[in-house]
Amino acid sequence: MRRHIHALAIAGACALATAAGAEPAPGGLVPFKIVAVDGTDAIPDPLTDKPGDAASGAKVVVNRRQGNCLGCHQISSLKTESFHGEVGPSLDGVASRWDAAHLRMIVVNPKHVFSEATVMPAFYRVDGLSRVRAEFQGKPILTTQQVEDVVAYLTTLK
Ligand code: HEC
Numbered sequence: 001m002r003r004h005i006h007a008l009a010i011a012g013a014c015a016l017a018t019a020a021g022a023e024p025a026p027g028g029l030v031p032f033k034i035v036a037v038d039g040t041d042a043i044p045d046p047l048t049d050k051p052g053d054a055a056s057g058a059k060v061v062v063n064r065r066q067g068n069c070l071g072c073h074q075i076s077s078l079k080t081e082s083f084h085g086e087v088g089p090s091l092d093g094v095a096s097r098w099d100a101a102h103l104r105m106i107v108v109n110p111k112h113v114f115s116e117a118t119v120m121p122a123f124y125r126v127d128g129l130s131r132v133r134a135e136f137q138g139k140p141i142l143t144t145q146q147v148e149d150v151v152a153y154l155t156t157l158k
Helices: 002-019 054-062 100-108 145-154
Strands: 035-038 039-043
Touching: 039 100, 054 145, 100 145
Parallel strands: none
Antiparallel strands: 035 039
């Protein structure tokens, strides 16, 4: 069922992005346009028609099989979650450091914003991923809608 929904989301967003003249992305990903904003790569256009939902995004952030963001990041407002990693910086106030376009780029592929060496995974990418479990081979970690939901949630962390 989940796979079905994902396929529909891709088909819908593909039609949109193609109409806008974007290049098709490799690996069956929805095409998206990366542009430099204030000298740093960003993705200004949402990957889906449906706006991101912050409450759903919070669930993806804490889900160990999806975002697992708390494996590396601290978020003070999520006090109920027991495990908060310290590999990455605290995400408290992250919305005042980055706008939605840059947050989307960071979630899709943080290498564009940080360095090739970043340990943060690219959540919407299929090539160049290491240690991918067999069931996830050839699929991005998050769907386009999950990316948008996570971005919507991150923009609430002021
Ligand atoms: C394996 C560890 C790891 C995971 C998992 C991870 N990150 Fe990160 N993240 C980092 C590191 C490390 C940085 C700092 C950039 C760098 O030095 O590479 C970072 C930076 C960031 C930043 C920029 C923070 C700032 O203040 O500039 C955001 C936003 C972010 N991560 C969001 C997320 C989200 C959302 C998730 C889950 C979907 C996630 N990260 C999962 C390691 C991780």
